[in-house]
Amino acid sequence: MTEISNALRVKLVTPERVLFEHTVESVELPAKNGYFEVLYGAAPLVAELGAGDVTLHGTPEGTQRYNVNWGFVEVLPERVTILATDALKPAEIDVPRAEEQLARGHREWDSAGDNPEAYDEALHVIAEAEAKLASAADKQH
Amino acid sequence: MANVLDLKRRIRSVKNTRQITKAMKMVSAAKLRRAQERALAARPYAESITAVLASLTRRIEIFDPATGNLRHPLFAVRPEKNILLVVVTGDKGFAGAFNANIMKAALNVIDESTSDGADKQIDIEAIGRKGRDLMKRRFPTAKFDSVDIDSLERPVRNRASAVEITGDHPGLLDKPVSSRVFKLASDIIARYIHGEIDACYIVYNEFKSVISQRVVVERLLPLMDIGRPEVRSLLEPTSAEKERAAEAALTAGVALTEADATEAVEESHKFGTANVDYIYEQPAEELFDGLLPQYVSSMLYHSIVESVAAEHAARMTAMDSATNNASDMIDAYTLQMNRVRQAAITKEIIEIVSGAAAV
Numbered sequence: 001m002t003e004i005s006n007a008l009r010v011k012l013v014t015p016e017r018v019l020f021e022h023t024v025e026s027v028e029l030p031a032k033n034g035y036f037e038v039l040y041g042a043a044p045l046v047a048e049l050g051a052g053d054v055t056l057h058g059t060p061e062g063t064q065r066y067n068v069n070w071g072f073v074e075v076l077p078e079r080v081t082i083l084a085t086d087a088l089k090p091a092e093i094d095v096p097r098a099e100e101q102l103a104r105g106h107r108e109w110d111s112a113g114d115n116p117e118a119y120d121e122a123l124h125v126i127a128e129a130e131a132k133l134a135s136a137a138d139k140q141h
Numbered sequence: 142m143a144n145v146l147d148l149k150r151r152i153r154s155v156k157n158t159r160q161i162t163k164a165m166k167m168v169s170a171a172k173l174r175r176a177q178e179r180a181l182a183a184r185p186y187a188e189s190i191t192a193v194l195a196s197l198t199r200r201i202e203i204f205d206p207a208t209g210n211l212r213h214p215l216f217a218v219r220p221e222k223n224i225l226l227v228v229v230t231g232d233k234g235f236a237g238a239f240n241a242n243i244m245k246a247a248l249n250v251i252d253e254s255t256s257d258g259a260d261k262q263i264d265i266e267a268i269g270r271k272g273r274d275l276m277k278r279r280f281p282t283a284k285f286d287s288v289d290i291d292s293l294e295r296p297v298r299n300r301a302s303a304v305e306i307t308g309d310h311p312g313l314l315d316k317p318v319s320s321r322v323f324k325l326a327s328d329i330i331a332r333y334i335h336g337e338i339d340a341c342y343i344v345y346n347e348f349k350s351v352i353s354q355r356v357v358v359e360r361l362l363p364l365m366d367i368g369r370p371e372v373r374s375l376l377e378p379t380s381a382e383k384e385r386a387a388e389a390a391l392t393a394g395v396a397l398t399e400a401d402a403t404e405a406v407e408e409s410h411k412f413g414t415a416n417v418d419y420i421y422e423q424p425a426e427e428l429f430d431g432l433l434p435q436y437v438s439s440m441l442y443h444s445i446v447e448s449v450a451a452e453h454a455a456r457m458t459a460m461d462s463a464t465n466n467a468s469d470m471i472d473a474y475t476l477q478m479n480r481v482r483q484a485a486i487t488k489e490i491i492e493i494v495s496g497a498a499a500v
Contacts, residue, residue, distance in 0.1 A: 013189060015319035015442055017182035031422055046193065047422030048431045072193065072432065076417070083189055085435065086320065 008040045010056060012066060012082045019066065019087055025058030027080055029073055030131075038075050045075040051131035053090075053138075054082060065090055067135040069128050093136040102129035145485070148478035152471055159467035165235065166460035170393035173351075173453035179317070180348065180446040187439040192411065194432050201425045213429040214334045215437075218363045224254055225264045225307075225329060225338040227361065229345035229444055230272030231452040232314050237459035239346065239452055240271040242376055246356045247272070247344045249374065255303050262300065264307045264338065266325070268445065273309040283307045298337070314452075317445050319438070326438035333362050342373060345444040346451035351390040352383045354451045361440060364433065386454065389461035 007023035028037045030052025049071045056064045071084035105125035112118035143151075204211060211217055228247045230240045247265075254261040265280065267273035283305040285296040308328075313321055332338045341362040348354045356376040378386070390396075421428060 011185075013186045015183060015186045015323075015439055016179070018185055032427075033422075043420055044417040045420045045422060046197075046428070048428060070431070071435075072190075074193065074419075081189065083186060083193075083435075085323065 006040045007078075008038065008080060009078060010080045010082070012054065012068075012084060012087060014084050014087050019084075020056070020059075020064070022059055024056045027057070028053070028055040029080075029082070030054065030068065031073070038080055041077050042075050044077070045073075047073050047075075049073055049082070049084065051128045053131070053135050054084075054087070065135070065138075067093060067132055069131070088132075088135075090135045090138060093132050095133065095136050098129050098132040098136065101125060102133065105129055143477075143481065145478055145482050148474055148481065152474045152478070155467050155470050155474065159464055159471070162460045162463040162467060166389070166393055166457050166464060169453045169457040169460060170390075170395050173395060173450060173457055176446065176450035176453055180443075180450050183439075183442060183446055187443050190432065190436050190439050194436050197425070197428060197432070212426050213433055215330065215362060215364050215433050218365070219336075219339040221254075221261060221340045223262045223264065223338045223340075224250075225266060225332065225341040225362075226250060227266045227268065227329075227341065227343040227345075227441070228272045228276065229314075229343065229448040230267070230269035230275075231448075231455075232270045233456075234271060235459060236452055236456040237462075239455035239459075240269075240275075242356045243344055243346060244272060244275055246358055246374065246376055247276075250342065250344065250358055251304055261303075263304045265304065266307055266329070267309045269314050269448075270311060273306075273311075276306055280304045280306055314445065314449055317442065317449065319442055322442040322445060323434070323438040326441050327434055329362070329441075330434055330437060338362075343441070343444055345448045346455075347375075347444075348447040348451040348454065351395055351454050351457075352386045354378065354454065359444070361437060364436075382458075385462060386458045389458040390454075392461060393457055395457070 008025070008027065010020065010022065010024050010027050011018065012020040026037055026039045028035055029047070030050050031047045032050040035052065049068060051069045052067070054066045054068050056066075066084075067088045067090055068082070068084035069086040071082065073083070074081045102125075105122050105128075108118065108122035108125060112122055201212070226247060228243065230243045234240065251263055254263055264283065265276055267276050281302050284299045284301065310321070310325065313325075329338075329341055333341065340360065342358050343361050344356070344358050346354055347357050355378065358373040358375070360373060423431075
């Protein structure tokens with residue numbers, strides 16, 4: 001009885017569809033300023049997500065990982081809703097394209113000059129590509 | 142009077158046309174079902190973003206009390222001088238008045254804004270091939286000084302006319318990918334922040350169900366009332382048109398009411414709105430910075446997928462009417478053919494009878 005009510009409901013939503021909706025034991029989230037893990041009973045929180053992996057522990061299929069890029073998360077004691085701009089399974093990541101994206105990011109960085117907006121944009125691209133590559137590399141282990 | 146052979150040929154040709162329109166109707170019905178599913182699947186995200194933004198604007202003042210500055214430039218309301226009009230039409234014709242209605246609404250806005258001393262300048266962003274082609278025939282394309290793709294400097298605009306087309310997006314309707322829509326939204330936001338436009342409206346065909354759809358002109362920017370975009374004008378279908386659509390949907394086997402999504406929608410509505418004190422991980426400016434582009438992009442995405450569904454529904458209705466008209470035509474021709482044949486037979490009998498009487 002307690003076990004059922006202690007389960008955390010996680011919903012992962014992208015602009016196109018709902019990707020994941022189930023109860024889990026815990027979830028690791030890539031907030032903009034670092035990873036954090038949420039268990040049942042967490043304090044209510046709204047945070048912006050960066051680029052990185054959402055790791056869901058204790059789903060029916062064991063531990064699941066999704067690479068997400070930017071978005072928001074709402075944490076309530078018994079419910080976590082993740083709004084991700086883009087979410088991929090590590091196996092779905094297109095490594096050559098991510099590498100290309102990384103190269104483009106570095107190129108943008110180099111040509112940004114003294115435009116702060118350009119630096120932000122370049123950082124954005126680099127962070128996204130690096131997170132994708134890291135996530136894809138993890139899969140092979 | 143046409144002879145029997147001619148009429149037979151006519152009937153065969155109309156029958157062929159009927160075959161084609163029938164097939165097009167069924168194809169549209171299938172595509173409509175898929176488009177409806179996509180629109181439905183996109184709803185939780187849109188509702189959640191709207192809900193959290195609405196709750197955020199309720200809890201945090203848009204103006205920073207310490208400095209009196211706006212928390213985000215997208216909230217800034219300026220007098221409307223330069224307007225961006227996003228026109229969402231279909232890629233193909235054969236959809237009744239679908240594209241014409243949208244164009245009419247768009248041209249109304251343009252006329253209103255450019256006539257009698259309003260002296261406003263309009264940029265057009267065309268989504269959908271039909272709208273793009275029609276707009277291109279009327280208005281020139283905007284010219285920019287050549288820009289280097291890698292640099293993020295704003296391009297210099299050489300405006301030659303009050304109404305210009307700044308961009309088109311071929312293939313976006315075919316496969317509405319959210320990342321492409323997000324790019325367009327970011328572009329629109331950048332233009333707004335840099336003061337190149339003072340307002341952005343979107344013209345599209347709203348799709349609630351097969352029988353309930355209308356052309357609306359909605360305000361996208363500046364953000365005024367989150368969750369309830371201001372509708373500037375709308376065009377409702379007549380009841381006769383609705384009846385036609387219902388009939389078409391019935392024969393094509395498309396459900397009239399949308400699949401029940403209220404539960405999912407209600408749950409999404411609660412995102413970020415629970416009656417508790419949230420810890421906001423980032424300061425309000427940063428949250429707005431991340432959320433607002435997402436919100437604008439989800440509104441755009443939403444109107445695009447709805448417009449696609451509406452287009453298929455309109456085509457289905459139009460093709461159903463065409464099929465019915467073809468059937469009527471075949472009936473009329475068949476009757477005429479039989480009469481002609483009968484007349485020929487009667488004439489022959491009269492000839493024989495009068496010939497016999499003369500003998």
